[in-house]
Amino acid sequence: MRDILEAERRTSDQPRKPGLVYLVGAGPGDPELITVKGLKVIREAGCIVYDRLSSPELLKEAKPGCELIYVGKACHNHTMGQEEINRLLVEKSMEYEKTARLKGGDVYVFGRGGEEGMYLRAHGVPFQVIPGVTSAVAGPACAGIPVTHRGIASGFHVVTAHSQSDQLAEIDFHAMARGKETCIFLMGLGKVGEIAKGLMDAGMPAATDAAVISCAATPRQQVCVSDLEHIAGKVEEAGLVSPAVIVVGKVVGLREKLLFPGSPVRRQS
Numbered sequence: 001m002r003d004i005l006e007a008e009r010r011t012s013d014q015p016r017k018p019g020l021v022y023l024v025g026a027g028p029g030d031p032e033l034i035t036v037k038g039l040k041v042i043r044e045a046g047c048i049v050y051d052r053l054s055s056p057e058l059l060k061e062a063k064p065g066c067e068l069i070y071v072g073k074a075c076h077n078h079t080m081g082q083e084e085i086n087r088l089l090v091e092k093s094m095e096y097e098k099t100a101r102l103k104g105g106d107v108y109v110f111g112r113g114g115e116e117g118m119y120l121r122a123h124g125v126p127f128q129v130i131p132g133v134t135s136a137v138a139g140p141a142c143a144g145i146p147v148t149h150r151g152i153a154s155g156f157h158v159v160t161a162h163s164q165s166d167q168l169a170e171i172d173f174h175a176m177a178r179g180k181e182t183c184i185f186l187m188g189l190g191k192v193g194e195i196a197k198g199l200m201d202a203g204m205p206a207a208t209d210a211a212v213i214s215c216a217a218t219p220r221q222q223v224c225v226s227d228l229e230h231i232a233g234k235v236e237e238a239g240l241v242s243p244a245v246i247v248v249g250k251v252v253g254l255r256e257k258l259l260f261p262g263s264p265v266r267r268q269s
């Protein structure tokens, strides 16, 4: 008996090994646009640490008793700072065999997934990345806009309109205006006018097609289509809400031919 107790004491004295943390991309909005692997992890995780998601329905897939922790960030109003989130992930890895860190879209597209991965690695916590469908590509697709098209756009730029200084100055509009690639901006709804001006000042024709897709891949999806000169006014008129993707380039003109019935669109303007 004493031997058994002794053995038990020894085991509990040993430092516990951290569980696995999964950095999971939730996809752009439609809960069915998460990957099979991502959904599996959501169903198995003991704890889910999640951001503000376009598809909160996904959380209903969590197993009973799963600890759900919201750490969402509403621009300028961080519920939890990044440092705190990093520490939380390490803490939860000591409590659970599987922790899911669920983020909208893809984890490495402006999702700060890299910072979390590096922090976990530095603290000896194993992690895996489960990529997601990014809104940068899926948002336009759900509005009938392909980000590349043979003979029209041979690539695309994906740029954030948000910066620490809240200025757009860091964007290389000249590089974007020079090429034939599609220009995609995330986190830019409040700056559509500035973005359009930046591109036009850099030499992009005012008549270049532009679209803004709000709440893509959800039943609330709304799309505004215009040209660079008028897009900001149209967006304001339509009262589009965040989150939204801005797309600039000839590919926007293909949407008449590529809109599809399954595209969950409530209103087009």
Ligand code: SAH
Pocket (backbone or CB within 6 Å): 028, 029, 054, 103, 104, 105, 106, 107, 108, 109, 110, 111, 133, 134, 135, 136, 139, 185, 186, 187, 188, 213, 214, 215, 216, 217, 218, 242, 243, 244, 245
């Ligand atoms: N990791 C995410 C992007 C995070 S940054 C991804 O890969 O999609 C947040 C920005 O993503 C928003 O400001 C918006 O520009 C865009 N976004 C996310 N979900 C969106 C949606 N359903 N519709 C339109 N834009 C979306």
